[in-house]
Amino acid sequence: MDGKDASPRGSTAQRIEAELLEDIAAGQIEAGARLDETKLAARFGVSRTPVREALSRLAAQGVLESGDRRGMRVAQYTREELAQMFEAMHEIEALCARLAAQRLTLLARSEIEAAQAECTRTARDGDLPGYLRANEAFHLSLYRATENPYIFDIASDFRRRTGPFRAKKFAATGDLIASAQSHEELLAKIFSADSNIAAEGMREHMTASFMRVLAAN
The missing domain is CATH 1.10.10.10 (Winged helix-like DNA-binding domain superfamily/Winged helix DNA-binding domain)
Structure with missing residues (x-):
């Protein structure tokens, strides 16, 4: 500041x-x-x-x-505004995955894996508040892995604005477990070091997430 x-x-x-x-x-x-x-x-x-x-x-x-x-x-948003925000977020997250795959360091990978381990633990425990915080940490660790502070700020801003809407998509423990499992699939693509595969994996992840958000809001 x-x-x-x-x-x-x-x-x-x-x-x-x-x-x-x-x-x-x-x-x-x-x-x-x-x-x-x-x-x-x-x-x-x-x-x-x-x-x-x-x-x-x-x-x-x-x-x-x-x-x-x-x-x-x-702040509250209409479904149209929310759709527009997710359209932008969709591409920004894909860019983050692409750059993370290209620039991943051992330290960044360790941070991502630690965040994912917490996602897995809280999902299995059915700990919704814990999972929501772990999920934020997971995505923020991916943003940091881009090594671009401007992209980090933009991506983080979208997560802040959409947080209350995204939280509603988790209605049961099964939803948490499915989300954590989807992280594993995404990380396999990011850790492959193939930036195109990583970006496409994030697009798939975000599309599925957005569909659940719309259904819940």
Whole structure:
């Protein structure tokens, strides 16, 4: 962030922003949900000032939107808007898979495999909140493997915005297990080092995901 964030208030606002982003991306805070400044201040043990700053940051990113007089809420999208976002996300994720296959380092592979191991564990346990967070970590590790911070930021932004909608596609433990298994199939293609196969594998993965999202929303 910029230099103004070096203040204690800036650091607190950043921490609140990061935690709320994680909750929204993992679907723990649903689309349309109102964020109450007073309740959030109590949750984080702070005054309303850094909470208000964190919410303003999220609004600037398009993650939150102004509601009525009751304050900010998680952004909502029509099915058409959601389809357009997934169309863009589809290609960005495919690019990430392509570049990851080309540029994969031992460190990046280790991070991806650790995230996938957590996906597998939480899926088998039927731990939906745990799986949602592990799934985010899995995709973020793929974005980092591109070694391109600009692509990382763009891809991450789409995941934040669509998080509440993607979370609804997991209705049962079987859905979690199927998702984790699809990760294994995807990773086999990425680890093959064939960038075309990796990109096509991600397109297949994202198409299946989008169809489940539309069915659930």
